[in-house]
Amino acid sequence: MKNNVSRRNILQGLITSTVVIGFDTVCRSWVNKANAAELFVNLPRLDGVLYTDDATREEASDDFGHLVRHYPLAVLKPGSVDDIVKIIKFARIYNIKVAARGQGHTCYGQAQVEKGVVIDISTLNKIHNINTLGAVVEAGVRWSELLQATLPQQLTPPVLTDYLELSIGGTLSNGGIGGAAHRYGVQVDNVLELQVVTGEGDLVNCSQYQNRDLFEAVLAGLGQCGIIVRATIRLIKAERNARVFLLDYDDLASFIRDQRLLIDSERFNYVEGQIVSAPNGGWRYLLEAASFYTPPSEPDNTSLLASLSYTKGAEKIEDKSYFDFLNRLAPTVAFLKSINVWSNPHPWINLFIPATVVEQYISEVVSTLTLADTGNSPVLLYPVKTNRFTLPLFRVPNEQVVFLFTILRTAPLNDNATNVRMLDDNRKLFERNRDLNGTRYPVDAIAFQEEDWRQHFGRSWSKLVNAKRRYDPARILTPGQGIFTSFKNHNKAPW
Numbered sequence: 001m002k003n004n005v006s007r008r009n010i011l012q013g014l015i016t017s018t019v020v021i022g023f024d025t026v027c028r029s030w031v032n033k034a035n036a037a038e039l040f041v042n043l044p045r046l047d048g049v050l051y052t053d054d055a056t057r058e059e060a061s062d063d064f065g066h067l068v069r070h071y072p073l074a075v076l077k078p079g080s081v082d083d084i085v086k087i088i089k090f091a092r093i094y095n096i097k098v099a100a101r102g103q104g105h106t107c108y109g110q111a112q113v114e115k116g117v118v119i120d121i122s123t124l125n126k127i128h129n130i131n132t133l134g135a136v137v138e139a140g141v142r143w144s145e146l147l148q149a150t151l152p153q154q155l156t157p158p159v160l161t162d163y164l165e166l167s168i169g170g171t172l173s174n175g176g177i178g179g180a181a182h183r184y185g186v187q188v189d190n191v192l193e194l195q196v197v198t199g200e201g202d203l204v205n206c207s208q209y210q211n212r213d214l215f216e217a218v219l220a221g222l223g224q225c226g227i228i229v230r231a232t233i234r235l236i237k238a239e240r241n242a243r244v245f246l247l248d249y250d251d252l253a254s255f256i257r258d259q260r261l262l263i264d265s266e267r268f269n270y271v272e273g274q275i276v277s278a279p280n281g282g283w284r285y286l287l288e289a290a291s292f293y294t295p296p297s298e299p300d301n302t303s304l305l306a307s308l309s310y311t312k313g314a315e316k317i318e319d320k321s322y323f324d325f326l327n328r329l330a331p332t333v334a335f336l337k338s339i340n341v342w343s344n345p346h347p348w349i350n351l352f353i354p355a356t357v358v359e360q361y362i363s364e365v366v367s368t369l370t371l372a373d374t375g376n377s378p379v380l381l382y383p384v385k386t387n388r389f390t391l392p393l394f395r396v397p398n399e400q401v402v403f404l405f406t407i408l409r410t411a412p413l414n415d416n417a418t419n420v421r422m423l424d425d426n427r428k429l430f431e432r433n434r435d436l437n438g439t440r441y442p443v444d445a446i447a448f449q450e451e452d453w454r455q456h457f458g459r460s461w462s463k464l465v466n467a468k469r470r471y472d473p474a475r476i477l478t479p480g481q482g483i484f485t486s487f488k489n490h491n492k493a494p495w
């Protein structure tokens, strides 16, 4: 830290009076140009900007869930990796909490930090290199941007999430699951190398071969041990088109059986599924599968659909470009934004259910589930194979096949009672699944205490604790997950 920076240098490059230039260690508040005369500790000179204006802080205090709010004192829009190193070293000294924020698309404050600093990684958005081995990208790059850059070279990341406007750093902190995960694992299983800033402010390269304990603590590590600033993502050959099959089922048992058959045989490139409302009430099931191809070769529909027991005649088969298929949520999102529903609260729940109990569990859930419970939003159910998962902190049930089950609930605006009811339902559904040895995919909105986290990480808990001790001993990183600092204590932080 440069405490002796000249005043002229400190003020260079400042944009507004709300730009922070120091931290008052007595009052424990940020010092901006307007109150610069007061006692403060100089911030090191930054390439980017640290903001304290209300609008920027307000934005960083919210997320896609719109369910909880924690107001940061400042938001860093880094101009370089060096800025992150400097801010974390500074925060470490003064015990200021820090959280990275990618696109803020988690639902329950995971990227928020009360009275700390949010690092808005979206300004680190360069794609440095793409070749057949992999893509070297900054963590703020969105998957849609990476895909658009790799496709001209007929390359693609092996696994993409359903929505592509998520940051690479954000999904790598969680897992990153999609319809190709039954073949390739989750996105974290397809990372060759990372560059990370630890909670000590050290910039470290890590991979399976170098600093492996950090690599394994950061991938799916919920931001606890380091901030990902750069990643090398494995790439595979991309086909040009996708033939998409939507198959209808009245019956849960047949739907599950066919989904399992498809992932076991790997006859499709992509397998997902939804629980959808039946026209006369109740629920039916929609299997979504895609086969990727490049003309003149074409998928053979007959062998792809052989021995499946969907409702014959109700299937829909459509050809799309590979990109349009992967980006298929974009028109829906544009529509939801146009009718202002995209900004409603989203008390989502995301669980992994063991295959041996999935039929029992889902039957129980749908026997009482109503459209009012989902807010007319999608409910996903699809299987993945756990032997594709290589990272210890990506937690799934201990079975060969597990099902991702998510209710992507939308609540009405200004209706706290519904938010509370949905959150309460989430907790009950989580507990029922936990009692059946299921796990949670923690991008959602479920009230979690430290004891829940201990149980969630299971045999990986000590690994995470040891890594936290080593890489973030002051526990400044990512308090919004509530793993090492519960929200209760977090809110009572002294500054």
Ligand SMILES: Cc1cc2nc3c(=O)[nH]c(=O)nc-3n(C[C@H](O)[C@H](O)[C@H](O)COP(=O)(O)OP(=O)(O)OC[C@H]3O[C@@H](n4cnc5c(N)ncnc54)[C@H](O)[C@@H]3O)c2cc1C
Residues within 6 Å of the ligand: 063, 064, 099, 100, 101, 102, 103, 104, 105, 106, 107, 110, 111, 112, 121, 139, 160, 161, 162, 163, 166, 167, 168, 169, 170, 171, 173, 174, 175, 176, 177, 178, 222, 223, 226, 227, 228, 229, 443, 478, 480, 481
């Ligand atoms: C419409 C929609 C569709 C989705 N579809 C899928 C899907 O198909 N599959 C799936 O797996 N998930 C899906 N998600 C969930 C999504 O993967 C997570 O919410 C993901 O974290 C979002 O990325 P983000 O950039 O918004 O992260 P944020 O919400 O900004 O951050 C998430 C967490 O990661 C931390 N973090 C962010 N960046 C970094 C970094 N660079 N280094 C370290 N920690 C960091 C944050 O502090 C926070 O704790 C979806 C979410 C939405 C809203």
